[in-house]
Amino acid sequence: MRAAIQQITDARVYFAFDKFDIKPEYKEMLKTKADLLKKYSSIRVRIEGNCDERGTQEYNLALGERRARASYEYMVTLGVNPSQLEMISYGKENPAVQGNSEAAWSKNRRDDFRVIAH
Secondary structure (H helix, E strand, O other), X not given: OHHHHHHHHHOOEEOOOOOOOOXXXXXXXXXXXXXXXXXXXXXXXXXXXXXXXXXXXXXXHHHHHHHXXXXXXXXXXXXXXXXXXXXXXXXXXXXXXXXXXXXXXXXXXXXXXXXXXX
């Protein structure tokens, strides 16, 4: 189970500016997470939607929620029990990288996956 938890939490989904659709390159990674959650039904995960620093706090909270929901809904369509997932938006309040450049912003537009129970 330890390896499964590591695999669930390590990989992030990144988003384009002002977007919340899951890019094709992240679908296989989400399928792997979904398969692990189906195998280990005691694992619960919080999907954390994040944004870069541009935009208002209110706008980014809403966008972060749409990003978290996109991953949530995709994993549910793959067969994950919805009771294993929860969502939260941090908007721009939880940057992975500091900085005012596209390189930094692109790392902050993401979904993180935190195991909250196992």
